Amino acid sequence: MTPALVSAQGVSPQSTDSASAENQPAILVADDVQITADDKLVASGNVEAMFEGRRLKARSITYDSTSESLSIEGPMSLQDGDTTLILADQAELDRDMANGLLTGARIVMDTQVQLAANAMARIDGRYSQLYKVAVTSCRVCETGQPPLWQIRARRVVHDQDEQQLYFDDAQLRVLDVPILYLPRLRLPDPTLERATGFLIPSIQNSSLLGTGVKVPYFIRMGDHRDLTLTPFVTDKTRTLELRYRQAFVNGDLTINGAISDDDLRGSSTRGYLFAEGEFDLKNDFKLTFDIEYTSDDTYLLGYGYSWKDRLDSEIAIERARRDEYIRGAITAFDSLRPGESNTTLPTLAGNFDYERRLHPSRLGGEIRLGASMHGHRRTSNLRTDGADLDPWADGRDLARMTVSADWIRSWTLPAGVLARFQTGVAADAFRVVQGGGLSAARATEVTPSTSVRLRWPWIKATPGGATHVIEPVLQMSWVGGSNPNIPNDESTLIEFDEGNLFSMSRFTAPDRRERGLSGAYGVRWTRHDPKGWESTLAIGQVVRETPQTEYNGLDSFTDSSGLRDKFSDVMVAGQLKLFDGLTLTGRGLFDDGLSTTKAEARASWENDRTNLAATYIWLRKDPRENRVGDISEWSIDGSYRFSRHLTGSAQWRYDVASDNKVYAGLGMTYTNECMEIALKASRRFTTSTILTPSTDISVTVGLRGFTAKADDQSYVRKCKN
Structure with missing residues (x-):
């Protein structure tokens, strides 16, 4: 039988605002459509009716034009919008399918939560009132066994506009065993993203804090902000945790904190506050800030909020464009480490960085212009050294300003050799306050520099499809000037790896620079396999004409930096990535006796069932880097899906x-x-x-x-x- 299509024009009782809304088309598709003598339309066989975003499927539909009602024989389904599906045995509905009564009804919301009821009444297309209801998100099989959990209720009202479910005489059942009775209960339906109410509770037991229950309560304060309060009460602590979030047109703000009243320390009231935000400003600038505060040294670790033992609060403004970078920041530090005094540490620091790239057509290459300023302050007023390893005054404050200009150009030489030439000059000015007489109060230094780097990449493809790339690199550098008589506050920790092997200075800031004639050489090998795995290996070393020393003859580099003497330690780094998700990474520094100065290794394995990572680090003892002994530590973190x-x-x-x-x-x-x-x-x-x-x-x-x-x-x- 050929399906019949009927299109009718009618007036919806809710559509009276405009002429376009008054004439809503209704479409009916069925295998057979008949009109009876009493002016009723009867559709049977694969019936589908569509009206105002609702789609009805049934075995047969009878439409009475006099009462403008639908009599539906099921099994039937009514798709109301994108997230709500209604199933029933039979129904009596009005022409808009917005009002009526359904028997043997079931609602499926967002393909997750289902509500089964003996009967359901639809009111104005907004409310669904269900009687003798069972609600669950568990899969219900036709074995007769009850779901893992369900909520039984005498009546449930679903407000489709507010996206809320209201329960009367509700029971929470686990395997059909009642465990909790609630005369009234309100829950958001699964289509609602954010609603005020309780979140998932958890039972917490701590040998330090005692046993209690955390019950988070989420407060929706509008479409763009919310607050979560989590009380935690035991016999040892009374704690209230909070999280506040707000989204703005140009950014967002998040605040996490807690306040506790306990007997673990002399002070009964303790707490912490972490806040961070990011905002887009005019002219592509971005404002970022974070605030980190705690009442005492052990609160964060004792309550499990953070492992940080040095807090940093910062506000910064920056802009990054293709040929320009600007950043200014003010940072406050707070050390929680035992034995460290915040009065003799630089607890307040300011930084400004600017870099500009120019591409002159006549000269060729690239010109880089840079400027930076740094200053830090200690709260101590000591003008002489205290009882620590620092040979300078404990109360010194320092400011620095640096300007620089460099010209960089590259060429391709015969045989595929890639050449890079760089030359430039930098000027540094320093101001030291409360230096204790061991350093100059003011110092300036002009540093010219130049370098030539040669790279010769070799590429080979094997018959099996693998690609090998071997790239030897050689660089010669010269840096003039000398390090001024100022304390080393910025370049205290030096990292030597494949990232700065070919830098002209491996110090982290301009208060120290590598001076004189030096060279660096290395080779990098990479293999790409078409089966999906690859490997890399890099080896390099730095060679100098003379060791790097301070004005008083002391070594500029620490014992564990790997950069002391004329020949640096040999740097070795490698990585192996396999197609099954296994990755092995390692790097290390080895002295002339092949003893390890620094080393780290990491293995990770990730697939559908496994997510595993293991890390090992080894650092040689170095009092100048605040390590009185060797550091050797394993760390393993992973998960495995057993079933x-x-x-x-x-x-x-x-x-x-x-x-x-x-x-x-x-x-x-x-x-x-x-x-x-x-x-x-x-x-x-x-x-x-x-x-x-x-x-x-x-x-x-x-x-x-x-x-x-x-x-x-x-x-x-x-x-x-």
């Missing part, structure tokens, strides 16, 4: 040098389409004169569909036939 629903996780940190455990953690998470249960246990072994080790255990149970989206379909259970 469709079960995922385990583990974290472990171990101090090999002191043979002490630092941190250990285990977790197990059960996840399906409607529930997530997370069990976590951890032990922090760190201890000091003001901090004791602690063990923490937490259990979190979340009902997915309401409190969390279930977008990952790999967790959905399958029904057995």
